[in-house]
Amino acid sequence: MIHVPTAPWAHYIFDALAWSGAALGGRWVWRHRPASVQQLSRQTEPSYYVALALGGVFGAWAAGSFNTLRYAIPEPSHSIAGALAGAIVAVELWKWRHGVRGSTGAPFVVPLAIGIVIGRWGCLFAGLIDQTYGVPTSLPWAVELGDGVGRHPVEIYESLAMAAFLAIYWPALAAGRRWAIACGFHWFVLAYATQRFAWEFLKPYPPIIGPFNVFHLIMIGLAAYALIWIVRDHGSDRPLAPAAV
Numbered sequence: 001m002i003h004v005p006t007a008p009w010a011h012y013i014f015d016a017l018a019w020s021g022a023a024l025g026g027r028w029v030w031r032h033r034p035a036s037v038q039q040l041s042r043q044t045e046p047s048y049y050v051a052l053a054l055g056g057v058f059g060a061w062a063a064g065s066f067n068t069l070r071y072a073i074p075e076p077s078h079s080i081a082g083a084l085a086g087a088i089v090a091v092e093l094w095k096w097r098h099g100v101r102g103s104t105g106a107p108f109v110v111p112l113a114i115g116i117v118i119g120r121w122g123c124l125f126a127g128l129i130d131q132t133y134g135v136p137t138s139l140p141w142a143v144e145l146g147d148g149v150g151r152h153p154v155e156i157y158e159s160l161a162m163a164a165f166l167a168i169y170w171p172a173l174a175a176g177r178r179w180a181i182a183c184g185f186h187w188f189v190l191a192y193a194t195q196r197f198a199w200e201f202l203k204p205y206p207p208i209i210g211p212f213n214v215f216h217l218i219m220i221g222l223a224a225y226a227l228i229w230i231v232r233d234h235g236s237d238r239p240l241a242p243a244a245v
Contacts, residue, residue, distance in 0.1 A: 001142045001150040006127025014122025021118050022111035029107050032174060036106040036181070043100050051094040052087050059086015067205055067214045068131060077131065080116065081196060085218050088189070088225065103229065105185025110173070113166045113188060117159050124155040134202045152202040161195035183233045190226035193219040 030037055063082025068075055091104065123132040127145045134152030136142075142150030169187065172180035179187065197219040205213040 001140075001144050003144045004124060004127075006125055006145050008126055008129050010125035010127075011122040011130060014119055014125065018115040018119035018122070022115040025110040025114040026107070029110050033107075033181075040104050040107055043102065043104055045098075048091070048094055048098075048104070051090040055090020056083040056087035059083050059089070062086065063214060063218060079215070080119070081215050081218055081222075084112075084189070084192070085222060088222070103183065103185055103233075105188075106181065109184050109188045110166070110170060113162050113169070116162045116192070117166065120155040120159040120162075124153060132203070134199075135204050137202075154199045154202050157199050157202075158195060161199075162192065165191040165195075183230050186226040186229040186233075189222050190230065193222035193226065197223070 060078040060080070060083035061076065063085065064077035064079035067079070068077040095101070095104065123130045124143070127133075128147060132155055133145060134154040136149050137152050138150060139152070141153065143153045143156075144150055165188065169180055169184060173184060197216055200213055200215050200219070201211070203213070205215065207213050208217065
């Protein structure tokens with residue numbers, strides 16, 4: 001069992017590091033894949049970003065609070081999974097309203113993945129108060145967060161899983177692989193949803209349907225959304241738009 005020193009303020013430090021890493025990732029995308037950023041600008045307008053932000057904030061607090069308000073001691077909370085789902089719903093509604101049919105998420109993949117990889121360590125070092133800890137385990141890499149109980153380090157599992165995705169996706173994007181350019185955001189969503197669905201079984205969250213908690217259901221929805229886009233893009237066999245090449 002590994003003792004992990006924890007402090008609530010550690011979350012803020014890793015949040016700052018996550019935002020900094022995401023900004024650097026966004027700068028790389030801007031410099032090395034400018035066509036995707038330019039295409040996003042042509043497809044959208046300021047209201048797109050307003051919808052994205054409002055959807056993300058609402059989804060974060062709605063999903064997080066729906067989960068924690070069912071605890072013995074209820075309290076509001078927020079969740080990156082809810083933020084992602086809320087932002088996707090809001091953006092897809094905006095696209096439907098404005099007649100935008102293609103994917104607009106490509107420029108966000110690298111920043112989002114970097115943010116999750118770094119940010120999850122903040123959840124770990126924040127300790128039990130963050131309420132993202134795993135269930136007890138006797139595995140040798142169990143972490144002890146101040147209560148003498150060895151737990152699955154689910155935050156590290158998620159960070160490493162998304163780092164593995166980034167290790168595959170980023171070189172493919174740099175090399176101009178079609179899947180990374182045309183449908184990269186949806187592969188990101190599928191990777192995130194798949195790994196997060198697995199780790200949810202290792203968290204003590206209250207179930208809603210059978211063994212599934214609220215985040216299991218959100219991940220099923222995200223995975224279905226991503227697969228629909230991926231299959232549709234694969235079946236189209238259309239060449240990439242000049243702006244994306």
